[in-house]
Amino acid sequence: MFLDLLWIVVKILLIVLPLMFSVAYLTYAERKIIGYMQVRCGPNRVGPYGLLQPIADAVKLLFKEIIIPSSSNKFLFVIAPILAIAPALAAWAVIPFGEIDVSTTVAGKTTTTQELLVLADIDASLLYILALTSIGVYGVIVAGWASNSKYAFLGSMRSAAQIVSYEIAMGFALVGVLMAASVYQIDPVTDPALVGKSAINLGVIVKSQSGGFWHWYWLPLMPLFIVYLVSGVAETNRAPFDVAEGESEIVAGFHVEYSGMAFAVFFLAEYAVIILISMLCALLFCGGWLSPFEGIPHLEEWFAWVPGLVWLIMKTMFFMFCFLWFRATFPRYRYDQIMRLGWKVFIPVTIVWIVVLAAAIAYELPPWFDQV
Amino acid sequence: MLENYLPILVFIIIGIGFGIGPMMAGFILAPRKPDKEKLSRYECGFEAFEDSRGTFNIRYSLVAILFIIFDLEIAFLFPWAVVMNQLGWYGFISMSVFLGILVVGFIYEWKKGALEWE
Numbered sequence: 159m160f161l162d163l164l165w166i167v168v169k170i171l172l173i174v175l176p177l178m179f180s181v182a183y184l185t186y187a188e189r190k191i192i193g194y195m196q197v198r199c200g201p202n203r204v205g206p207y208g209l210l211q212p213i214a215d216a217v218k219l220l221f222k223e224i225i226i227p228s229s230s231n232k233f234l235f236v237i238a239p240i241l242a243i244a245p246a247l248a249a250w251a252v253i254p255f256g257e258i259d260v261s262t263t264v265a266g267k268t269t270t271t272q273e274l275l276v277l278a279d280i281d282a283s284l285l286y287i288l289a290l291t292s293i294g295v296y297g298v299i300v301a302g303w304a305s306n307s308k309y310a311f312l313g314s315m316r317s318a319a320q321i322v323s324y325e326i327a328m329g330f331a332l333v334g335v336l337m338a339a340s341v342y343q344i345d346p347v348t349d350p351a352l353v354g355k356s357a358i359n360l361g362v363i364v365k366s367q368s369g370g371f372w373h374w375y376w377l378p379l380m381p382l383f384i385v386y387l388v389s390g391v392a393e394t395n396r397a398p399f400d401v402a403e404g405e406s407e408i409v410a411g412f413h414v415e416y417s418g419m420a421f422a423v424f425f426l427a428e429y430a431v432i433i434l435i436s437m438l439c440a441l442l443f444c445g446g447w448l449s450p451f452e453g454i455p456h457l458e459e460w461f462a463w464v465p466g467l468v469w470l471i472m473k474t475m476f477f478m479f480c481f482l483w484f485r486a487t488f489p490r491y492r493y494d495q496i497m498r499l500g501w502k503v504f505i506p507v508t509i510v511w512i513v514v515l516a517a518a519i520a521y522e523l524p525p526w527f528d529q530v
Numbered sequence: 531m532l533e534n535y536l537p538i539l540v541f542i543i544i545g546i547g548f549g550i551g552p553m554m555a556g557f558i559l560a561p562r563k564p565d566k567e568k569l570s571r572y573e574c575g576f577e578a579f580e581d582s583r584g585t586f587n588i589r590y591s592l593v594a595i596l597f598i599i600f601d602l603e604i605a606f607l608f609p610w611a612v613v614m615n616q617l618g619w620y621g622f623i624s625m626s627v628f629l630g631i632l633v634v635g636f637i638y639e640w641k642k643g644a645l646e647w648e
Contacts, residue, residue: 166537170544223560228569240549247545251538278537285608307571308582315590322597329604336611357612414572419556423549494647501645509633516622519615
């Protein structure tokens with residue numbers, strides 16, 4: 159029992175520590191990439207090419223005083239960053255990173271089966287992710303309320319309203335993905351890892367996209383894919399939807415009163431969610447760990463040795479790059495434009511596409527929805 | 531079945547730990563010299579006129595209420611989407627009716643101006 163628990167903790171650290179490393183170097187990549195896009199160098203003083211910059215930042219924040227304003231609610235003020243980071247990390251529990259072969263030897267007979275490379279193989283994994291990403295909004299609201307500062311309060315109001323608005327469009331996009339994945343017939347011979355699971359499991363969603371990159375859901379669900387990606391940017395309060403931070407009007411939004419490590423924890427949570435959304439885009443719409451050369455003669459064999467995890471990470475990195483690219487490219491939206499986009503454009507588009515998709519599935523539209 | 535959820539519980543605890551750990555480190559390692567001005571809330575160089583927890587725009591509450599309605603719809607759509615393939619035309623038509631009612635409500639709130647921000 160104790161060993162089991164220890165093994166779980168080791169597996170969790172195997173997820174969280176690379177994640178923390180990615181967060182640190184995402185901030186470095188952000189400054190470097192945006193720097194080059196603006197014909198600057200970006201950080202290049204700390205270490206070779208500025209590679210130690212994130213570590214220097216972390217050490218600096220560690221030795222900065224954490225100020226708790228006298229008019230704030232002390233308990234809520236301290237609890238808010240924890241409310242932000244716990245769900246941002248815990249959502250990673252159900253992310254499948256690929257498939258592995260597991261050999262079990264029973265009475266001298268070795269059998270090899272495939273299993274999903276996932277920490278908690280629960281059936282309702284997509285529902286769990288939707289729930290945990292929703293909890294993230296509490297950190298924002300509690301931080302803004304507890305600070306008892308006008309700027310923090312306004313920032314948290316804006317941010318919360320924006321997050322919940324785009325949550326709806328995101329949820330509808332996920333419904334589309336589920337509908338498409340529900341067509342997939344799980345074959346116990348080729349997919350032993352998925353037996354007994356339904357389309358709400360992320361592993362099933364990825365495997366249902368197999369058969370070449372034109373089978374990935376970005377193509378048949380193109381409008382939902384765009385809605386999901388843009389909503390993901392809005393959900394994380396990133397540019398061009400970052401009015402909640404609006405440094406020229408409400409200074410930094412909900413975390414204006416936070417300093418030192420308390421601020422760093424918010425920062426970690428924000429970037430962990432960015433990486434999570436990027437990975438979900440890769441899993442739900444871009445075939446996850448499936449090779450992009452599947453079904454293409456010659457290329458498929460040449461790249462057959464590449465592990466699935468590498469493809470997944472490459473796809474995730476592409477979406478992370480998009481987050482930075484958007485920030486460097488687009489001017490900031492006005493708040494009324496953000497709400498208009500969320501409610502009056504995205505929600506109608508997703509509802510219409512769900513109906514289109516239902517019809518396409520009912521008529522078994524090839525090549526995506528014909529049941530073999 | 532339930533033991534599949536144990537790693538999630540452990541992960542949530544570790545996630546909370548990743549929140550508490552750095553904050554504790556910050557409280558221990560960082561200097562702590564509070565004074566009245568430093569602890570006052572952020573304002574542009576003067577005392578805040580009033581408590582910040584006064585009135586706020588009603589639209590934020592309206593958005594929250596609309597969110598609850600639509601999020602519930604999504605929660606209803608999820609199980610349907612998973613099994614829609616087995617339900618056939620019966621499931622398709624009953625969900626069309628459900629979505630139709632949702633769309634009528636959506637058009638109503640749109641025409642009422644609940645989605646306008648100025």
